[in-house]
Amino acid sequence: xxxxxxxxxxxxxxxxxxxxxxxxxxxxxxxxxxxxxxxxxxxxxxxxxxxxxxxxxxxxxxxxxxxxxxxxxxxxxxxxxxxxxxxxxxxxxxxxxxxxxxxxxxxxxxxxxxxxxxxxxxxxxxxxxxxxxxxxxxxxxxxxxxxxxxxxxxxxxxxxxxxxxxxxxxxxxxxxxxxxxxxxxxxxxxxxxxxxxxxxxxxxxxxxxxxxxxxxxxxxxxxxxxxxxxxxxxxxxxxxxxxxxxxxxxxxxxxxxxxxxxxxxxxxxxxxxxxxxxxxxxxxxxxxxxxxxxxxxxxxxxxxx
Amino acid sequence: xxxxxxxxxxxxxxxxxxxxxxxxxxxxxxxxxxxxxxxxxxxxxxxxxxxxxxxxxxxxxxxxxxxxxxxxxxxxxxxxxxxxxxxxxxxxxxxxxxxxxxxxxxxxxxxxxxxxxxxxxxxxxxxxxxxxxxxxxxxxxxxxxxxxxxxxxxxxxxxxxxxxxxxxxxxxxxxxxxxxxxxxxxxxxxxxxxxxxxxxxxxxxxxxxxxxxxxxxxxxxxxxxxxxxxxxxxxxxxxxxxxxxxxxxxxxxxxxxxxxxxxxxxxxxxxxxxxxxxxxxxxxxxxxxxxxxxxxxxxxxxxxxxxxxxxxxxxxxxxxxxx
Amino acid sequence: xxxxxxxxxxxxxxxxxxxxxxxxxxxxxxxxxxxxxxxxxxxxxxxxxxxxxxxxxxxxxxxxxxxxxxxxxxxxxxxxxxxxxxxxxxxxxxxxxxxxxxxxxxxxxxxxxxxxxxxxxxxxxxxxxxxxxxxxxxxxxxxxxxxxxxxxxxxxxxxxxxxxxxxxxxxxxxxxxxxxxxxxxxxxxxxxxxxxxxxxxxxxxxxxxxxxxxxxxxxxxxxxxxxxxxxxxxxxxxxxxxxxxxxxxxxxxxxxxxxxxxxxxxxxxxxxxxxxxxxxxxxxxxxxxxxxxxxxxxxxxxxxxxxxxxxxxxxxxxxxxxxxxxxxxxxxxxxx
Numbered sequence: 001x002x003x004x005x006x007x008x009x010x011x012x013x014x015x016x017x018x019x020x021x022x023x024x025x026x027x028x029x030x031x032x033x034x035x036x037x038x039x040x041x042x043x044x045x046x047x048x049x050x051x052x053x054x055x056x057x058x059x060x061x062x063x064x065x066x067x068x069x070x071x072x073x074x075x076x077x078x079x080x081x082x083x084x085x086x087x088x089x090x091x092x093x094x095x096x097x098x099x100x101x102x103x104x105x106x107x108x109x110x111x112x113x114x115x116x117x118x119x120x121x122x123x124x125x126x127x128x129x130x131x132x133x134x135x136x137x138x139x140x141x142x143x144x145x146x147x148x149x150x151x152x153x154x155x156x157x158x159x160x161x162x163x164x165x166x167x168x169x170x171x172x173x174x175x176x177x178x179x180x181x182x183x184x185x186x187x188x189x190x191x192x193x194x195x196x197x198x199x200x201x202x203x204x205x206x207x208x209x210x211x212x213x214x215x216x217x218x219x220x221x222x223x224x225x226x227x228x229x230x231x232x233x234x235x236x237x238x239x240x241x242x243x244x245x246x247x248x249x250x251x252x253x254x255x256x257x258x259x260x261x262x263x264x265x266x267x268x269x270x271x272x273x274x275x276x277x278x279x280x281x282x283x284x285x286x287x288x289x290x291x292x293x294x295x296x297x298x299x300x301x302x303x304x305x
Numbered sequence: 306x307x308x309x310x311x312x313x314x315x316x317x318x319x320x321x322x323x324x325x326x327x328x329x330x331x332x333x334x335x336x337x338x339x340x341x342x343x344x345x346x347x348x349x350x351x352x353x354x355x356x357x358x359x360x361x362x363x364x365x366x367x368x369x370x371x372x373x374x375x376x377x378x379x380x381x382x383x384x385x386x387x388x389x390x391x392x393x394x395x396x397x398x399x400x401x402x403x404x405x406x407x408x409x410x411x412x413x414x415x416x417x418x419x420x421x422x423x424x425x426x427x428x429x430x431x432x433x434x435x436x437x438x439x440x441x442x443x444x445x446x447x448x449x450x451x452x453x454x455x456x457x458x459x460x461x462x463x464x465x466x467x468x469x470x471x472x473x474x475x476x477x478x479x480x481x482x483x484x485x486x487x488x489x490x491x492x493x494x495x496x497x498x499x500x501x502x503x504x505x506x507x508x509x510x511x512x513x514x515x516x517x518x519x520x521x522x523x524x525x526x527x528x529x530x531x532x533x534x535x536x537x538x539x540x541x542x543x544x545x546x547x548x549x550x551x552x553x554x555x556x557x558x559x560x561x562x563x564x565x566x567x568x569x570x571x572x573x574x575x576x577x578x579x580x581x582x583x584x585x586x587x588x589x590x591x592x593x594x595x596x597x598x599x600x601x602x603x604x605x606x607x608x609x610x611x612x613x614x615x616x617x618x619x620x621x622x623x624x625x626x627x628x
Numbered sequence: 629x630x631x632x633x634x635x636x637x638x639x640x641x642x643x644x645x646x647x648x649x650x651x652x653x654x655x656x657x658x659x660x661x662x663x664x665x666x667x668x669x670x671x672x673x674x675x676x677x678x679x680x681x682x683x684x685x686x687x688x689x690x691x692x693x694x695x696x697x698x699x700x701x702x703x704x705x706x707x708x709x710x711x712x713x714x715x716x717x718x719x720x721x722x723x724x725x726x727x728x729x730x731x732x733x734x735x736x737x738x739x740x741x742x743x744x745x746x747x748x749x750x751x752x753x754x755x756x757x758x759x760x761x762x763x764x765x766x767x768x769x770x771x772x773x774x775x776x777x778x779x780x781x782x783x784x785x786x787x788x789x790x791x792x793x794x795x796x797x798x799x800x801x802x803x804x805x806x807x808x809x810x811x812x813x814x815x816x817x818x819x820x821x822x823x824x825x826x827x828x829x830x831x832x833x834x835x836x837x838x839x840x841x842x843x844x845x846x847x848x849x850x851x852x853x854x855x856x857x858x859x860x861x862x863x864x865x866x867x868x869x870x871x872x873x874x875x876x877x878x879x880x881x882x883x884x885x886x887x888x889x890x891x892x893x894x895x896x897x898x899x900x901x902x903x904x905x906x907x908x909x910x911x912x913x914x915x916x917x918x919x920x921x922x923x924x925x926x927x928x929x930x931x932x933x934x935x936x937x938x939x940x941x942x943x944x945x946x947x948x949x950x951x952x953x954x955x956x957x958x959x960x961x962x963x964x
Contacts, residue, residue, distance in 0.1 A: 003411060049411040139324040141316065142323040145608050147567025149598045150584065154328065157588040157596045158335035239570055242451055243585055258452070262574075276452045283447035531691055532731075533751050534724035547741045578893040591801035612775065623741055 026096040029223070032292045039292045042285035049282060053104055056097040062278045064098040066090060072269050085152060086260045095252035096274060102253045104282075106168050107234040114173025114233075115226035118179025119218055124181070126187025128206075143177045153234065156245045164247050167240075171233050186218035211296040220297040227290040231283045239278055254279055286293045313615055314394035317608040324604045325378050328597045329371055330497035340436055345463065384594035388587070393598040397580065401602060403473060404579030408494060408568050412557070418503065419510025420546070420553060427518035427549075427567070428541040445508035454501035456568065458574060461497060469494050471576040498575040502567055506560065513556050517549035524548070558614040562607050637664035638809055639688070640844050642703040645678075654913040656695070657683040657827050658867045661864040670836065670843040672857030673724075674850055674872065674889065677911040680866035681846045685814045688844075689729060697788075707809065725755045728803035734795035738787035744798045745771070745783025751805040770801040773829060793824035800831065800832065807839045809902070814846045829856055836948045850889055854878060862886045865921030868914060872945040882909035882924045882947035 026104065033039040071079070073089040075081055083092035125136035144150075151174050156162065162170065189215065190196055197210045240246030241255030242262070249256060254275040261271025340473065349357075362373050377384075423518045427461070429435040442560035462470035462514075468473065473494050482490055521527065522545055530544040548590035565581075580599045587595035619625045646658040658680040665671055675681045687698055690711060705728065711719055723729075731737040738788050739747060748767035752758040758766065764783070771779035774797040785793055792851055796816060803811055813832065814901040817825035836843055845857055853860050853874060862870040862885065870883040881887045888906040908925040911917060919937050923929040932950050940948040 022432070099512035128587055138316075138319070139323070142320040143327075145320045145562065145611065146324055146327070146600065147605045147607060149561040149569050150603050152332060153569070153584055153588060153595075154596055154600050157591070157593050158331055160591075231447070236566075239566075240452050242570070243573060245585070245588060260454070262455075265459050270457055272452075272459070276449075276456075279452065280444075280448050283449070284444065287443070287447055392925060503802055517816075525733055526739040528686075528691060529729075529731060529737045529799070529802075530739065530750075532723055532729040532752050534720050535720070535750065536720060536754070539754070544739050544742075548739070551741075622787050 010032045016234060028296045029293055032296045033289055036292065039057045043287045045281060049100055049104065049278075053100040053191045056094075056101055060094040060097045062091040062092075064095050064252050065091065066094075074264070077270055078203035084268070085141075086257070086265070088267065092270060092274065095257055096254070096278065098253040098261050098277070099254050099275070100258055102164060102247060103234060103255070104173065106164060106247075106253075107137065107230050107236050109168045109231035110171035110175065110237075111226050111231045113168065114175035114179055114229050115222050117173065118176035118225070119183045119215060119222045121176065122180035122183025122185075123187045123214045123218050126218075127191060127210050129184055129191065133184070135179070140180050148174050149236070149239070151274075152240065153245065156240065161248060164251070167237065170259060171236060172288055175229055177232060179222055179229070182221040182225055182283075183218040183264040184284060186221055187214045190214065190217050197222045223292055224297060227286060228291060231286040231290075234282060234286070235279065238275075246300060306586075309619070310612075310616070313423055313612050315526065317612055320608050321601075322375075324601055325375060328372075328376050332593070332597070333367065333370075348421070358558070364401070383598040386587075386592055386595050388592045388595075391503065395596050396510065396583065396595065397598055397602050399579045400578065400583050401606075403577065403582060404568060404572065405606075407499055407577055407579060408564060408573065411498045411506060411560075411568075414499065415503040415506025415554070416510050416557070419507040420514050420550065422507065422511040423514025423516075423543055424546045424549075426515040427522065427545070428537065430519060432617060433437065439512075442508040442511045444585050445450070445504055448514070450505055450567040451574060453504055454571045457497050457501050468497050470497060484519045494575075494577075498571045498577050501571045501574075502564065505567055506564065509560060510556065514549065514553055515584045517552050518545050521545045521549045533620050551618060554614055554618045554621060557609040557617075560608050565603050565607065635666055637705075638667045638707065639665040640703070640705040641688070642705070643686075643718070644684065644691055644702045644704065645699040646683050646702075647697055647699055647883075649697060650914070655913040656866050656916060657913050658687060659916075661863070661866070661868055663861055663868060663871065665842050665844060667809065668836070668840045668842055669859065670833075670845060670857045672860040673844060673846045673847065673854055674852030674860060675705075676910055677862035678847060679813075679863040680911065680913075681863045682814055684863070685729065685812050685844065685846050688690070689723050689727060690716075691723075698936055699790060704723070709932045714894040716934070721755070724751050724803070724806050724808075727810045727812065728806070728808040730796075730799050730813040730816045731743050731805050733819055734792050734799055735819065737799055738795055740787055743784050743786055744790065744795075746803045748783070748798065748805060751802055755806050766805060767801070770799065770805050772833070774798070774804075775827075782822075788958055791801050793827065796820060796828055800828070804835060804839065804841070808841055810842045810844065811836075812844045812846070815848070817852065818847070820847075825852075834857065847886065863917055864888070865910065865923065868940055869922065869947060869949070870947040871940065875925060880945075882945070882952040883922075884928055884951075885950050888925075888949070 016092060034099045068085060068091065070089065070091040072081075072085050074087050075089075077084045081091055081093065083096060086092055086095070120213060121136060121140070125133040151169055155170050155174075159166065159170075196209060196213055204212075237246055237253065238255030238258070241253045242259045243251040243258075244259060246255060257275045258272055261268040265272055307397060307405045314573070341475065354366075359498045363371055365373070378561040381394055385391070385395070386393050386396050389396055422442075426435050426438055458470050474490050475494075479490055497570065518541065522541075524545075526548075527540060527545055530540045535544065567585060568579070569581035573585050578584065584596055587599070636918070641664070642662050644658055644661045645656070648655040649656055661684055661697075663671070670882075673681045673684065683696070685691070686692055687702075688704060688711075690698070695697070698712060702712055702771055709718075713869055738744065745764060745767045747758075748765035748770055749758075752766045753760070754765040756763075766781045768783050776782050776794060776797055780796075784791070787798075790798070796819075801815070808816050811832075816832070817828050820828060829852065832843065832845075835841065845852065847853060857874050860870075861868045862873060862883065864877070864885050870877065870881065870886045872880075872882075877886065878890065880959070881890055885906070892906060906925055911921070911924065916922055918932075918934040919935050920926070920929070923933040928931070928951060930950075935948070938948045938950045938952075940946050941953075946952075
């Protein structure tokens, strides 16, 4: 089976039948990422971004919503304002730095939330099997048929003025369906293995077996899916903010900075280009890492459809 | 085959039913009572409010409301658009074909392009040019869909002035054009938004198709074809690709839900008057019956397309066709 | 060109070496193999799996993919031309046309998404630029020639709708569309039932009579060789270890390995795995033993076998064995 590409803008659900052959250790994963140039570049890029985000208030010359004055509206990049200023005369570099904070925070938290929910859901379904499995996974099939963007838009339309944390919740809770399929496939794979039977024979409770054996076994593929998910959420949040439906202004995110320039693309190109580059770069870095992680778990297609 | 089809359709119906339920639950779980923004209008008398609530069944217990909601959705009544003052179904009926035109064009072109590029890549796997194309598809995968749309708009619309960038027709000239002229007018407006989606689809399909063909190339029948003296293009594009196309059909079902999301952004950016633009403007206008209608109709389309993809798969594989 | 008295060979293979350059080392799958094939004859190539016989077959049509490589110094002269120096396009024109190949697994050797008629017709379309209709007619004709009943209807079927024997017939039909001068058949009967095996061998012999095609028959089954071939090559460890007319080979095998094979064969044309009585297995092609490659399994091995590689002498009957130089060694005595 050709691998399902890790795509930023098309959140493709992975086929349900891909199973990881090996469960890597933390060291395996780290080696896979750090062991090649692409991985090193990706890690370095992301580290730099996180550092910039953490130090935003130290580095930034201005405050993100500070208006610099009418004579400084829509200024192209210059030494004083390296990324230019926006239509409201705010410093774009400052807004980018603070925007990195919000954008990364939402992406990481929401993807993690998806990972956890998907892991628990899928592992439970696969481990318990039978009617519960059918019920849990059929509902996942149904959710997968709803375009995620529309699901998010629906929620956003019903809960206007969401806080960034509310957005994390919405994005996280709409992103775990694919993850749960992977976790289930892993759980199915070990359900009848000796150590699980042995644990049952010893009278270990089902809950304990689930937590101690099944869930850890499914961690590898879930980690990969979660990494890919970070890219998805990043782009999705940017899209929402671009539509004016994500984080409320004046809080900057990469998407909302692009939105600020959307009335005058041609004139204020820097409002489109710099956040866009940040999005693409981060997306590429996250995908590169996910790709390296995949190598560790040796995904393999089960025979049959 | 029949049993499979039947199961597939049943699941599809169940999915649409579930989507309806989800939307109902979301509406009830939302802060404040439904239509609160309308009912809180200070100019309304309590009698008017009561009449309104009775008319929409808001005074009934939740299970009754749920049953009624399901009932009217099944009858094709998706409620009323407060902004357009028309039934949501009427609005959707007008908008949906435009979105289908945009997405259909993008999918057909994107798959054709992606399959071609992927097969070409497989036939040259590892060469310098192939790796360059491969990097391009990886990069395209990382670019947000709305950003691609803006970039194309900036370059081909605003900078080069080759193509129009808003709407579906020329607002002043369209009515005076001949039928062929009208078609050409729509086509010109279609190119940039469709191209934005095509790039995304093609990049995904190309990466998938490349690997699929590479997996078929070591098969025995490929060696047989080579031993027959079939030229290399024939081996890759006829013998290998024909087999490697089967998994690509399933990719269609996987891509579609995500592509609907992409279409929302692209429609918005190019002011394409489809359901995506409608959804976004309805959210801003708090016209949420329309938003629910869009979600419902889009999910239905996705479900139907998924069933069609499965049927196409069965029809394309001679091993299942006669089964 | 052909001299009337001593016919020149149709195919002359000289010092063929096909190596696979893998990460775990160079696998010398075929290592200095030479033989001739004369027009119209059937030559049997016998060996266990891993002996290099299938790689030899693929090398003849230059169908070796990386990491495999036909090494410099190898020559494959066909109808007076070295196929290894010819441009790829010229070799392609020869494949399926002057030299055809029939593969081992009729299950997987046919493309599952095309009808069998389509796949047979394709040969005529590729090599004769025949029209769709003309090619189809030739396909139907070929299918009938290889003994497929109601060929017109069968041509419209897909491979999965046919039995293994029928599929093998389709592959043979496909190989013979252009009436090739040489047919390479790689284990054409291995995957089939015994009765079907016999039918297919008979069919091959029939068609050979009809078209005058020379056949290189690759098999692990000495019984098959005895039935259809006039000369035989025994391969072991990527090399030809014995070359002889078939009757000679059975009457007077010179190489201990050949003797082992013969002894392990209970009766002609029957039984499945009759190589079990030679102790040991074929070593890995990345690590052939020094000297004689068979010495680890040879009951007659002595000092010289470890240090000096034996050569295959010229002549009608020769064996790559130090002992064979003097006379006929007896390694595996026949059970009385």
